[in-house]
Amino acid sequence: MNQHFDKRRERLNLFQALFTKPKTIKITEKELDFVVCPKCNKAIESSEVKKHISVCPQCDYHFPLTAFQRIDSIFDNGSFYEVYAKASSTGLNNFPDYLNKLTRYQKETSLNEAVVVGTAKLNDIKVAVAIMDSRFMMGSMGQVVGEKITRIIELAHRRKYPLIIFTASGGARMQEGIMSLMQMAKTSAALERFNQAGGFYLTVLTHPTTGGVSASFAMLGDIIMAEPQALIGFAGRRVIEKTVKEQLPDNFQTSEFLYEKGFVDQIVHRKDLRNKIYQCLMFHKEIK
Amino acid sequence: MIQKCLIANRGEIAVRIIRACKDMGIKTVAIYSTADKSSLHVLLADESVCVGEANSKDSYLNINNILSAALACGADAIHPGFGFLAENASFARLVMACGLIFIGPHPDVIDLMGNKINARNTMNRAGVPIIPGSLEPIISMDEGLKQAQSIGYPIILKAAAGGGGKGIRMIEDDESFIQAFNVLRQEAKNYFNDDSLYIEKLFVNAKHIEVQILADQFGHVVHLYERDCSFQRRHQKMIEEAPCHWLTQEIRQNICQAAVTAAKAVKYDSVGTIEFLMDEESKFYFMEMNTRIQVEHPVTEMITGVDIVKHMIRSADKQKLSIKQKDIKINGHAIECRIISEDYRNDFKPSVGRINFYHAPGGKDVRIDSALYSGYEIPPFYDSMMAKLITSGSTRLNAIKRMRSALEEFIVEGVENNLEFCYLTMFNSNFVTGRYTTQFANDWIKELKEREPTL
Numbered sequence: 001m002n003q004h005f006d007k008r009r010e011r012l013n014l015f016q017a018l019f020t021k022p023k024t025i026k027i028t029e030k031e032l033d034f035v036v037c038p039k040c041n042k043a044i045e046s047s048e049v050k051k052h053i054s055v056c057p058q059c060d061y062h063f064p065l066t067a068f069q070r071i072d073s074i075f076d077n078g079s080f081y082e083v084y085a086k087a088s089s090t091g092l093n094n095f096p097d098y099l100n101k102l103t104r105y106q107k108e109t110s111l112n113e114a115v116v117v118g119t120a121k122l123n124d125i126k127v128a129v130a131i132m133d134s135r136f137m138m139g140s141m142g143q144v145v146g147e148k149i150t151r152i153i154e155l156a157h158r159r160k161y162p163l164i165i166f167t168a169s170g171g172a173r174m175q176e177g178i179m180s181l182m183q184m185a186k187t188s189a190a191l192e193r194f195n196q197a198g199g200f201y202l203t204v205l206t207h208p209t210t211g212g213v214s215a216s217f218a219m220l221g222d223i224i225m226a227e228p229q230a231l232i233g234f235a236g237r238r239v240i241e242k243t244v245k246e247q248l249p250d251n252f253q254t255s256e257f258l259y260e261k262g263f264v265d266q267i268v269h270r271k272d273l274r275n276k277i278y279q280c281l282m283f284h285k286e287i288k
Numbered sequence: 289m290i291q292k293c294l295i296a297n298r299g300e301i302a303v304r305i306i307r308a309c310k311d312m313g314i315k316t317v318a319i320y321s322t323a324d325k326s327s328l329h330v331l332l333a334d335e336s337v338c339v340g341e342a343n344s345k346d347s348y349l350n351i352n353n354i355l356s357a358a359l360a361c362g363a364d365a366i367h368p369g370f371g372f373l374a375e376n377a378s379f380a381r382l383v384m385a386c387g388l389i390f391i392g393p394h395p396d397v398i399d400l401m402g403n404k405i406n407a408r409n410t411m412n413r414a415g416v417p418i419i420p421g422s423l424e425p426i427i428s429m430d431e432g433l434k435q436a437q438s439i440g441y442p443i444i445l446k447a448a449a450g451g452g453g454k455g456i457r458m459i460e461d462d463e464s465f466i467q468a469f470n471v472l473r474q475e476a477k478n479y480f481n482d483d484s485l486y487i488e489k490l491f492v493n494a495k496h497i498e499v500q501i502l503a504d505q506f507g508h509v510v511h512l513y514e515r516d517c518s519f520q521r522r523h524q525k526m527i528e529e530a531p532c533h534w535l536t537q538e539i540r541q542n543i544c545q546a547a548v549t550a551a552k553a554v555k556y557d558s559v560g561t562i563e564f565l566m567d568e569e570s571k572f573y574f575m576e577m578n579t580r581i582q583v584e585h586p587v588t589e590m591i592t593g594v595d596i597v598k599h600m601i602r603s604a605d606k607q608k609l610s611i612k613q614k615d616i617k618i619n620g621h622a623i624e625c626r627i628i629s630e631d632y633r634n635d636f637k638p639s640v641g642r643i644n645f646y647h648a649p650g651g652k653d654v655r656i657d658s659a660l661y662s663g664y665e666i667p668p669f670y671d672s673m674m675a676k677l678i679t680s681g682s683t684r685l686n687a688i689k690r691m692r693s694a695l696e697e698f699i700v701e702g703v704e705n706n707l708e709f710c711y712l713t714m715f716n717s718n719f720v721t722g723r724y725t726t727q728f729a730n731d732w733i734k735e736l737k738e739r740e741p742t743l
Binding site: 015 | 645647696699701708711712715739
């Protein structure tokens with residue numbers, strides 16, 4: 001008979017969520033605010049998380065980074081120079097509500113699109129970089145994202161810079177239909193030309209890297225690094241399970257699993273990322 | 289002295305009356321239809337008589353069978369409750385002709401107040417302010433149009449014999465008047481066997497205030513202060529409270545005095561309610577008089593401590609009122625939610641079925657009038673009201689808070705109901721501040737629908 005009371009409690013909790021807005025906990029004079037780690041469920045002071053470059057000090061969970069947080073954590077202070085910052089979609093294909101959605105995300109993230117591209121220095125080595133931001137429509141790749149990536153590849157090609165791309169994407173942007181799928185071929189072709197010219201290309205796969213992005217430039221790096229516990233894959237878990245009618249292993253599509261199977265060269269903790277990338281760049285320089 | 293009372297009703301009000309009778313040492317007789325064999329009022333009464341088939345026309349409205357039952361079991365009084373035969377003057381007359389006591393007002397008053405046009409005229413003569421509108425039945429469309437224009441749209445077109453939310457149309461302009469007039473006339477003819485219509489001004493943002501009246505057959509009339517019944521969906525009240533915390537002491541005095549004047553003007557001799565509309569400028573107008581016990585009487589009982597049903601039985605038994613006006617004080621605030629078996633997520637579609645599980649809330653200042661029990665099967669033939677939950681507190685906010693926690697405890701499993709709707713309403717800021725009018729319920733239902741379609 002208890003189930004009736006449980007059911008009621010569930011409904012009441014749902015209503016409670018409707019009525020009360022989530023509050024950040026404030027403790028008198030010194031303002032402390034907390035984040036709760038989704039993996040270990042522990043409350044951690046925000047400043048503590050910041051100190052660890054958005055990594056949970058308890059369980060090493062990597063919180064998603066915004067594009068500019070990423071830039072600050074990797075490259076030399078103030079060395080980043082953004083290009084094509086104003087590129088944004090015209091929404092010409094008239095997908096219902098798409099333009100509104102874009103405007104909303106632009107307001108929320110103060111980005112114009114899901115990728116930030118430019119040049120930067122890493123211990124004084126000049127590099128071309130692209131950093132995807134999962135806050136902007138889950139980092140999905142539409143025409144603008146594809147074009148910006150292609151242009152930064154071509155910029156690296158022209159100036160003979162090494163190229164580093166941080167991926168974080170749910171895949172191709174469905175609202176742009178076939179035009180977004182075409183970006184896979186476009187970016188891959190540009191990379192091939194870059195490769196023929198002897199350019200060095202390094203990708204860092206961050207959580208999540210899936211769909212059309214993982215099926216194009218993300219997996220084409222000369223060196224492929226990944227952050228721990230990142231979701232990396234093409235189709236989603238349930239889709240695959242339904243199609244092949246098989247139970248998939250628990251760690252399926254994590255960076256560790258891919259490393260084991262040889263798709264990823266190295267799993268790098270966020271705190272080591274800068275050094276590892278620097279090593280690779282130096283290594284590349286030596287060959288040249 | 290009444291020894292044995294037949295209750296010509298069903299559901300929670302029958303249970304309520306049975307309880308009052310038991311308190312007073314009166315034997316009770318329940319009547320029931322074939323569909324109501326296992327209803328609570330039948331199980332609780334001392335005796336019970338089946339009066340007909342499930343359809344209320346054949347049972348609860350079957351005057352011959354009910355009178356036969358009363359005479360056969362030796363009852364000396366009949367309480368009609370509300371709905372069914374409660375405001376049927378010819379029933380009351382027949383009861384009296386059989387030598388039984390009709391627990392309710394004199395049939396002549398029922399007749400007078402049952403016809404809304406006569407009621408308006410009577411009140412107008414007694415000096416009680418009435419809603420601007422017609423004083424004579426409207427015979428022709430042209431005359432009606434002329435009147436409507438002079439009063440000014442929007443107006444309400446009503447059947448003189450109407451009630452219970454039937455036979456009413458809101459009219460916004462000439463065109464809709466022309467459209468509605470003949471349709472409503474036909475409807476009134478079908479429902480009430482009386483096709484006279486009249487016009488009243490429509491107050492869009494009004495409060496529905498009603499005053500509870502107690503009277504005896506010796507000309508004594510007292511009021512038990514007002515109730516605020518502005519929370520209405522399609523002219524059906526859903527949440528009621530007492531007192532109306534929006535009234536100033538002065539207006540409260542005036543409105544209650546007007547109600548007493550109104551009751552005295554018709555020589556009222558039982559329990560009744562005078563309904564008023566109050567506009568935004570706190571001007572109030574007589575709307576109608578209910579010559580019966582009302583669904584929402586418990587809120588008044590909660591704040592005054594007066595047992596209204598007992599007083600009704602005593603008055604019918606030719607006893608003098610035992611309380612004086614100066615002894616009646618408002619004590620705190622009370623709120624009532626009508627718990628109905630209607631699906632609030634699905635446009636309040638009625639739901640029937642078996643109650644698999646029933647848990648009633650409890651505690652201080654929580655009252656439940658219900659006809660439910662675990663395993664009870666709700667028949668599809670009657671009103672959808674299953675229970676009334678009433679809470680009170682020293683302040684209005686306390687009463688609301690108590691209502692919230694009572695609704696959290698209240699579980700009715702098996703049929704769709706409006707418990708959650710009431711619960712959500714108790715958190716609505718407009719409701720909590722009490723600044724709501726008769727329009728509010730509709731807006732709120734719409735808002736809920738938009739806000740969370742999966743609720």
